[in-house]
Amino acid sequence: MKIICIGRNYSEHAKELGNEAPKEPLFFLKPDSAILPKRVPFYIPEFTKDLHFEVELLVKINKVGKHIEERFANTYYDKIGLGIDFTARDLQGECKSKGLPWEKAKAFDGSAVFGKEFIDKSEFESVQGIEFSLIKNGVQVQIGNSRDMIFTIDQIISYVSQFFTLKIGDVIYTGTPAGVGPVKIGDKLEGFIGEKQLISLDIK
Numbered sequence: 792m793k794i795i796c797i798g799r800n801y802s803e804h805a806k807e808l809g810n811e812a813p814k815e816p817l818f819f820l821k822p823d824s825a826i827l828p829k830r831v832p833f834y835i836p837e838f839t840k841d842l843h844f845e846v847e848l849l850v851k852i853n854k855v856g857k858h859i860e861e862r863f864a865n866t867y868y869d870k871i872g873l874g875i876d877f878t879a880r881d882l883q884g885e886c887k888s889k890g891l892p893w894e895k896a897k898a899f900d901g902s903a904v905f906g907k908e909f910i911d912k913s914e915f916e917s918v919q920g921i922e923f924s925l926i927k928n929g930v931q932v933q934i935g936n937s938r939d940m941i942f943t944i945d946q947i948i949s950y951v952s953q954f955f956t957l958k959i960g961d962v963i964y965t966g967t968p969a970g971v972g973p974v975k976i977g978d979k980l981e982g983f984i985g986e987k988q989l990i991s992l993d994i995k
């Protein structure tokens with residue numbers, strides 16, 4: 792499987808990092824080795840001094856597709872999840888300033904955290920109205936709603952599938968809202984979709 796991540800999909804977050812809102816979806820990949828195994832803590836890697844959390848809604852692909860039209864995109868997924876896209880912000884800044892790819896900063900081992908389960912999309916009134924949040928050490932640091940996405944889930948699926956064949960089990964990180972920030976050893980992150988807790992992660 793592959794993990795596709797959308798960058799700058801919430802304008803308030805693009806702004807907080809000094810980026811313009813994109814005119815078309817910006818995406819990058821994480822390998823499957825980036826997935827943090829379930830029920831293990833996250834160890835801050837030694838190569839970064841500025842490790843950031845980004846809480847994001849996830850979409851799990853359930854059908855093989857290529858060149859998917861936007862109006863059919865909703866038939867290519869039936870589950871929504873929650874994840875953290877861990878980012879070595881210092882390395883990312885270095886890559887950006889040199890015009891280099893971001894993988895070193897975004898795709899390292901453990902950088903893709905998945906919540907404990909995916910939720911059937913039929914449980915939501917609309918996939919473009921899902922509230923999600925992240926709490927760090929008991930304080931809410933990020934809150935977002937999929938209605939504020941610059942590109943909707945269907946637009947993302949349609950766009951990405953022009954370049955990559957989507958396969959069953961592929962996961963899309965749909966972008967993070969404002970409020971990203973650093974973690975340090977001893978922190979605890981808790982992620983929610985609505986009231987439902989899906990992530991509980993100790994930082995070591």
Ligand code: ZN
Nearest residue numbers: 845876966967
């Ligand atoms: Zn992200």
